[in-house]
Amino acid sequence: MRYLPLTDTDRRAMLDTIGAASIDDLFVDVPAEAQLSAKIAGLPDHASELAVERHMAALARQNMAAGDGPFFLGAGAYRHHIPASVDHLIQRGEFLTAYTPYQPEIAQGTLQMLFEFQTQVARLLGCDVANASMYDGSTACWEAVAMAARITKRKKAALSGALHPHYAQVVKTMSKVTDYTIADSLPSIQPKPDNAGLIARIDGETSCVVVQYPDILGRLPDLEEIGAAARAQGALLVVVVTEPVALGAIRSPGEMGADIVVGEGQSLGVGLQFGGPYLGLFGCKQKYVRQMPGRLCGETVDAEGKRGFVLTLSTREQHIRREKATSNICTNSGLCALAFSIHMTLLGEKGLRELAALNHALAVRAADKLAAVPGVRVLNDSFFNEFTVILPGDAREAVRTLADRGILAGVSLGRLFPGEQALANGLVVAVTETTTDEDVDALCAGLKEVLA
Structure with missing residues (x-):
């Protein structure tokens, strides 16, 4: 049963008080393309609790979790080991x-x-x-x-x-x-x-x-x-x-x-x-x-x-x-x-410095390996644990292809700056203490195939 504490009269009185003709007037600042105009595909109008759990679990299985494979996403959200x-x-x-x-x-x-x-x-x-x-x-x-x-x-x-x-x-x-x-x-x-x-x-x-x-x-x-x-x-x-x-x-x-x-x-x-x-x-x-x-x-x-x-x-x-x-x-x-x-507190000052040094060292090693891949150019002269590589074509295509192979290669600048063709070939790659040499080798091998 839906929880409806207000009557139509109550809602009308509230809207009149604030000078709005309808509830839709409260959302005029939300762009039309961001508003839901139809039902969500794949979700029934009603179902039992058990059926909903099974349905949502099936949808969740389509996701690739951060720990399921090589992971190089960053750009503001980073995968670190949490004790x-x-x-x-x-x-x-x-x-x-x-x-x-x-x-x-x-x-x-x-x-x-x-x-x-x-x-x-x-x-x-x-x-x-x-x-x-x-x-x-x-x-x-x-x-x-x-x-x-x-x-x-x-x-x-x-x-x-x-x-x-x-x-x-x-x-x-x-x-x-x-x-x-x-x-x-x-x-x-x-x-x-x-x-x-x-x-x-x-x-x-x-x-x-x-x-x-x-x-x-x-x-x-x-x-x-x-x-x-x-x-x-x-x-x-x-x-x-x-x-x-x-x-x-x-x-x-x-x-x-x-x-x-x-x-x-x-x-x-x-x-x-x-x-x-x-x-x-x-x-x-x-x-x-x-x-x-x-x-x-x-x-x-x-x-x-x-x-x-x-x-x-x-x-x-x-x-x-x-x-x-x-x-x-x-x-x-x-x-x-x-x-x-x-x-x-668990890290302390010494531990934070050691964690930072490890992140940087792994990122430098990864950048060196990526720079050796034909067609890949590392942009940065200096960086911490995140750097940009320039590919010979639109980085979004490479990202999608590698994602289908279980490799989350990074965040494309084309995704961050849609419509800016001058940035489309850029790929932001993040490397943390959770990144292994095998992960980097898999990314390099994947890029060699994609860019060949």
């Missing part, structure tokens, strides 16, 4: 059901975990302060743009062409309901990022410059050069990190002058999970802390002098007057933050 203890600990009852501490002072365990998470993220990003997590990396990127606008009183953001296109699209989507101006471009297919082109787009109206590090092609931009150019125009430097394991091997964005650093924490403790839930990271300089979205947990002492934890700042619309809120999408991904924190 079994992470999953065991986050499923403890006191953690599993804890979404957010609305009566925080009685949730000391959750607050302490978030306090420690903030400390880990701040050190990792090289920032003075970090918040208690956000929804995911892409929405954290938009929050950084909005925060920079509040700080500078300007509403123009310059996005690097090598920013993940999904992150850029989130920023542009959110800017549609504001009067922000978003200046972006396409990535340049060259060994080094086009810093000069990005710097040329910074002017006296620019609130911030958004740069990914490493970028969508796996390259490492010079953040200090970009940051100096931004500061000369009174703009902030916002750095996006989609692969936090990289920060075990390369200098942190904060160390290189970033004002705000955001990122995706999925790589540590959080599985691929069909694209979510994931974990947004957010850090900044101390002087901007009151403009930072989300929550900030702090350490204090109680009336008896015992250590305790509190919500020091809470600037979301659920806690303060809506018009004073810094954001209304600053969801605290508490369980994913816990998984991240446990994995980081």
Whole structure:
């Protein structure tokens, strides 16, 4: 039986109150091509629970899981080994059901975990302060743009062409309901990022410059050069990190002058999970802390002098007057933050550096092998665990052919930037500690056959 708590009269009264003619008016901002206009093929109108389970299981068997064969997908979501203890600990009852501490002072365990998470993220990003997590990396990127606008009183953001296109699209989507101006471009297919082109787009109206590090092609931009150019125009430097394991091997964005650093924490403790839930990271300089979205947990002492934890700042619309809120999408991904924190604790600083070194070494070995395949050119001069190769034809065709053979070869630039023919031959390849020599050999052999 469907749950229908409202009558037609109730719905009509609600629509009249907000000035909408029909429920469809509430979805006018959703593009027509994204709306479901017909029933989902293959799903019956109704069936028994047993029949539904069997049907869904049959559909699931058509999927290829990340561990079923050679796996080189990355571009913002990475397959890393997660210790079994992470999953065991986050499923403890006191953690599993804890979404957010609305009566925080009685949730000391959750607050302490978030306090420690903030400390880990701040050190990792090289920032003075970090918040208690956000929804995911892409929405954290938009929050950084909005925060920079509040700080500078300007509403123009310059996005690097090598920013993940999904992150850029989130920023542009959110800017549609504001009067922000978003200046972006396409990535340049060259060994080094086009810093000069990005710097040329910074002017006296620019609130911030958004740069990914490493970028969508796996390259490492010079953040200090970009940051100096931004500061000369009174703009902030916002750095996006989609692969936090990289920060075990390369200098942190904060160390290189970033004002705000955001990122995706999925790589540590959080599985691929069909694209979510994931974990947004957010850090900044101390002087901007009151403009930072989300929550900030702090350490204090109680009336008896015992250590305790509190919500020091809470600037979301659920806690303060809506018009004073810094954001209304600053969801605290508490369980994913816990998984991240446990994995980081198990690794420690030494372990993270060792994991990063292993990722890089395996990626270098894979790049060398791929460079020896006839018709394959490795674009990058430098990279962490992800790099771009240029094929003689459309990379999407090679990806599809190899997928049919059980090899997930990478993410084609044609998929990330549809319709951009100049990028169509690019393939982003990610290599982590889960990648074996046999996996790389299988990819090389597959490409030799496909490109022959």
